[in-house]
Amino acid sequence: MAIRASKFTPEVLLSAPRRSAGLPNANASSVLYTTSTYSFDTHKKVTEVRVLDVESNESRLVTDEEGISEPQWLGDGIICLRSVKEGKTEVVVGPLGGSKNHYQVAGTIDGPASNLKIRELEDGVLAIAVSAQATPDGSLYNPETAPKPRSTGKLYNSLFVRHWDAYKTPEKNAIxxxxxxxxxxxxxxLSKLTNALKGTGLESPIPPFGGADNFDISSSGIIFVAKDPELNPALNTKCNVYFIPISSFIESSTFGPHKVQVPNFEGAASSPVFSADGKKAAFLMMRQNGYEADKNQIFLIPNVGNASWIMPLLDSEDGKGTWECSPQSVCFSHDGESLLLTVEEKGKGLLYVIPKDPFKGAKSPRNLTWDGYVSDVRCLPSGDVFVSGSTLIDNSAYLLIDPSNAETPTLISSNSRNGATFGLRKEQVSEIWFPAADPLTNKKVHAWVVKPSDFDDSKKYPLAYLIHGGPQGSWADSWSTRWNPAVFAEQGYIVICPNPTGSTGYGQAFCDAINQQWGGLPYQDIVNGFTWIKDNMSEVDCDRAVALGASYGGYMMNWIQGHDLGRQLKALVTHDGVFSMTGQLASEELYFPFHDLGGAPWHNRGAKSTSNFAGSSLDAWREWDPSQHIDKWATPQLVIHNELDYRLTISEGLSAFNVLQARGVESQFLVFPDENHWVLKPENSLVWHRVVLNFINKFVGLPKFFDGEEGGLEFLGGERMEGEVVKMEAAGNGHT
Structure with missing residues (x-):
């Protein structure tokens, strides 16, 4: 990006080049990466493989050939995957420069493959691994060439029926x-590839989001995580760590996967990694089955030759661990003597290091970063650490950190020149803290504040109050192309993004406190924040406030609509939110509502409430159900829902919209038949932004964002009913 945008708009957000994490060479003199750019003029996406010369800070094109992905260093050249006809995948190698004719096809995989990993063995031989789907008999699956059934019917006798955005099929991911x-x-x-999981009943990477972070390879073998095959994955989060010793990557291993036993830990496992020499391994694991936001704890395998010997780090007698943070990923330093951890902490994604020789006793981790959000870590032979990350104003930054002098990192490259190419400045972003609903877990709640780039402290600005999803998630100092606070700020809002009870990065107790409290403590935190803003931020006009949220944030919009805060807001926007708690029984990962609502609904009927605010005798499924309060719905509301969202089904959005319309509340319904829980397609995302901004701007006195009818869509409704209650006559009795 060489041209500065005159104003940061949704078009700028969605058409800006999206840069991958950087892959430095051994001495970090060059960085390999990809960019993908979508053009609203040509309506096409172009992906480029590029290399950055660090000394000159100049980037040059390696290739923009269609289908190329996942480039990695191979000596002074690269290796990558290329999608070709009939669903096949080529493994391609070649130099950094030259024409397409310089690239050689090392071999072809007879199906779609991804998550390429290579490791040097000996005598110039490289171990290679990819993930690809396998049929029930363990052979490679290619959906384009597989026989097509004559019927579309699917018969199930166990969960899952469908997951995330697809119906389950007999095929499974394999390494x-x-x-x-x-x-x-x-x-x-390329040699013939062997299915490491054939005949085991295991699946890795774990759908729907598992990728290269779910397995690792070394000269010692393969380490990976997989859901426990003896438990139903829709009702359990339990994952196991497995190690397959491989003496030769040419032939099939004579050993099956060895399950790594972790006593008293029954939750999800993640981030399995080898040390560079392949002699050690590490991974993360949670204690509690059924709770996907439990605290991650760190485990070492000091000698993979004896994978039964594991060492917990920073552990404690009560099993909670001595470190309050919950790491998101782990990797070894290049010499294998230190561990690096990415951690979400107080709205930032930080990098920590556990000092050398951690297996000689627990040592406190220390910071290597203090700001922004680290997304990828690469350890160099020099001992330096190459980091990829972002902030609320910068969509991609590469840093080089010397662990012995981490206070002065070297900025190698900023994709947006620290936000300048977007017209954004770091001075727009600040933080506030306000009183928490439950001082026993945290006395204060944290929130991010993003102001317009042309902010004038003599003026007052309407409030855009953004509530995050999860609910065990957070707003962080990181870039997003789906919910970007700066897009709303540049419309003329002061945007405030609170991290209420249930948010991650503020201690495990604060995260856990949302259990059976969905509309209790978090709602009160949000109310406390609104009151604090009104009393302490004179630049915010709380009489012109709107609130928006997706997923759990969408649930909270529906909850707010039926409660007092809803009457103080000019408009609400609900994206893929819960309307009725019983609707979650149509979801796929049932362990989630079963955990957060205190059990299955047939087990806790009539249970006493744990709420400090409701004092109800209803069970949590009913107590925190937005549909129980629809008699109070009165604030204008935009409802957005996607038909491929199998986590929160389309009936949730339709129900909310139908209630609003039947009650005569000004409302709109936006649906995307081809999107899942998220809106990912650029053209759809542009429409999403146009509709959302047009809707909220109308109620706070800001100019219409887009002049096209209904944000660029043809209005598909009939007569609009606004400002009157619909009366229905049934069986001779009047019902309002």
């Missing part, structure tokens, strides 16, 4: 391994 050998004439040849 496939082999070798890449270099001949005397310099050409590489």
């Amino acid at each position: 496939w391994y082999g070798t890449l050998s270099k001949s005397k004439d310099g050409k590489y040849e």
Whole structure:
């Protein structure tokens, strides 16, 4: 991006080049990466593989050939995957420069493959692994060439029926391994690939989001995580760590996966990694089954030759661990003597290091970063650490950190010149803290504040109050192309993003406190924040306030609509939110509502409430149900829902909109038949932004964002009913 945007708009957000995490070479003199750019003029996306020369800070194109993905260093050249006809995948190697003819196809995989990993073995031979789907008999699955059934019917006798945005099929993800050998004439040849999970009943990477972070390879073998095959994945989060010793990546291992036993830990496992020499391994694991936001704890396998020997780090007698933070990922330093951890902490994604020789006793981790959000970590032979990350104003930054002098990191590259190409400045972003509803977990609640780039302290600005999803999630100092606070700020709002009870990064107790409290403590935190803003931020006009949220944030919009705060807001926007708690029984990962609402609804009927605010005898499924309060719905509301959202089904959005319309509340319904829980397609996302901004701007006195009818969509409704209650006559009795 060389041209500064005159104003940061949704078009700028969605058409800006999206840069991948950087892959430095051994001495960090060059950085390999990809960018994808969508054009609203051509309506096409272009993906480029590029290399950055660190000294000159100049980037040059390696290739923009269609289908190329996942480039990695291979000596002074690269190796990558290329999607080709009939659903096949080529493994391609070549130099950094030159034409397409310089690239050699080392081998072809007869199906879609991804998550490429390579490790050097000996004599120029490389171990290679990818993930690809396998049929029930363990053979490679290619959906384009597989026989097509004559009927579309699907019969199930267990969960899952569908997951995230797809119906479950018999095929499973698998890890496939082999070798890449270099001949005397310099050409590489891919061996036959072996399914490491054939006949095991295991699936890795774990759908729907597992990827390269779910497995690792080394000269010792393969380490990976998979859901426990003896438990139903829709009702359990329990994952196991497995190690497959492999003496040769050319032939099938004579050993099956060895389950790594972790006593008293029954939750999800993640981030399995080897040390560079393949002699050690590490991973993260949670104690509690059924709770996906439990605290991650750190485990070492000091000698993979004896994978039964594991060492918990920073552990405690009560099992909670001595470190308050919950790491998101773990990796080894290049020498294998330190562990680096990414951690969400107080709205930031920070990098920590556990000092050398951690297995000689627990040592307190120390910071290597203090700001922004780290998304990827690469450890170099020099001992330095290469970091990829972002902030609320910068969509991609590369840093080089010397762990012995972390206070002065070197900025290698900023994709947006620290936000300048977007017309954004770091001075727009600040933080506030306000009183918490429950001082026993945290005395104060944190929130991010994003002001317009042309902010004038003599003026008052309407409030856009953004509530995050999860609910065990957070607003952080990181870039987003789906919910970007700066887009709303540049419309003329002061945007405030609170992290109420249930948010991650503020201690496990604060995260856990939302259990059976969905509309209790978090709602009171949000009310406290609104009151604090009104009393302490004179630049905010709380008489012109709107609130928006997705997923749990969408639930909270529906909850606010039926409660007092709803009457203080000019408009609400609900994206894929819960309307009725019983609607969550149509969801796929049932362990989630079962945990957060205190059990299955047939087990706790009539249970006494734990709420400090409601004092109800209803069970949590009914107590925190927005549909129980629809008699109070009166604030104008935009409802958005996607038909491929199998986590929160389309009936939730339709129900909310139908209630609003039947009550005569000004409302709109936006639906995307081809999107899941998120809106990912650029053209759809642009429409999403146009409709949302047009809707909220109308109620706070800001100019219409887009002049096209209904944000660029043809209005598909009939007669609009605004400002009157619809009366229905049934069986001779009048019902309002």
